Amino acid sequence: MxxxxxxxxxxxxxxxxxxxxxxxxxxxxxxxxxxxxxxxxxxxxxxxxxxxxxxxxxxxxxxxxxxxxxxxxxxxxxxxxxxxxxxxxxxxxxxxxxxxxxxxxxxxxxxxxxxxxxxxxxxxxLLDTVPATVSCLFGDLALLQARLTALVGVQMQSPAFTETGADLILAIPRGDAEAVAQMVTDLTSGRAIVRLIE
The missing domain is CATH 3.30.230.30 (Impact, N-terminal domain)
Structure with missing residues (x-):
């Protein structure tokens, strides 16, 4: 950090x-x-x-x-x-x-x-953060937004909507990036795609 x-x-x-x-x-x-x-x-x-x-x-x-x-x-x-x-x-x-x-x-x-x-x-x-994108379906959007905004240090922009769901643009504290990615995968049973941008 x-x-x-x-x-x-x-x-x-x-x-x-x-x-x-x-x-x-x-x-x-x-x-x-x-x-x-x-x-x-x-x-x-x-x-x-x-x-x-x-x-x-x-x-x-x-x-x-x-x-x-x-x-x-x-x-x-x-x-x-x-x-x-x-x-x-x-x-x-x-x-x-x-x-x-x-x-x-x-x-x-x-x-x-x-x-x-x-x-x-x-x-x-200032936290050392990693930019990330989470692509999710509409059915997972509300749950993901609620859980991600509750995490300390995670910053989220307004979602960019697609035909089937949304892309969430995030800044995740570097030390928590892998854990947050795993949480998103677990919450959506693998339906959401997390891309960490290094």
């Missing part, structure tokens, strides 16, 4: 460094579109800079928003990764206070404000 976590809800953190104000806002995101929406929603157009980063699985992006290259977005991403977080977006907004911080100072300010925000945030453990 993975030791990664995501955030339970949106969190904020603030610092003032040499008269510049830094405010970080972090939150959970499930895909790139949601990350872009989060960044747009939490950027302040009256500020000098809205620097950001997000990580979703192997995908990530970061942006320095006018700060010297590598001094803002990358340290924010390092704060996310350093705290073993996934499916998280962070925006750090800066109001310039008149004192130049230099490259090292900017990296510490942006990364530090992001880390401060993330440390105070409530977390939820």
């Amino acid at each position: 993975s030791s990664l976590s995501t955030l339970a809800s949106t969190a904020t953190g603030r610092q003032e460094i040499k008269k510049s104000r830094f405010i970080a806002v972090a939150g959970p995101v499930s895909d790139e579109a949601e990350a872009r929406d989060f960044i747009a929603t939490h950027s302040d157009l009256t500020a000098n800079h809205n620097c950001w980063a997000w990580r979703i699985g192997q995908g990530y992006r970061f942006n320095d928003d006018g700060e010297p290259s590598g001094t803002a977005g990358k340290p924010i991403l390092q704060a996310i990764d350093g705290q073993a977080l996934d499916r998280v977006a962070v925006v750090v907004t800066r109001w310039f206070g008149g004192v130049l911080l230099g490259s090292g100072g900017l990296m510490r300010a942006y990364g530090g404000t992001a880390a401060l925000c993330l440390r105070s945030a409530e977390r939820i453990a």
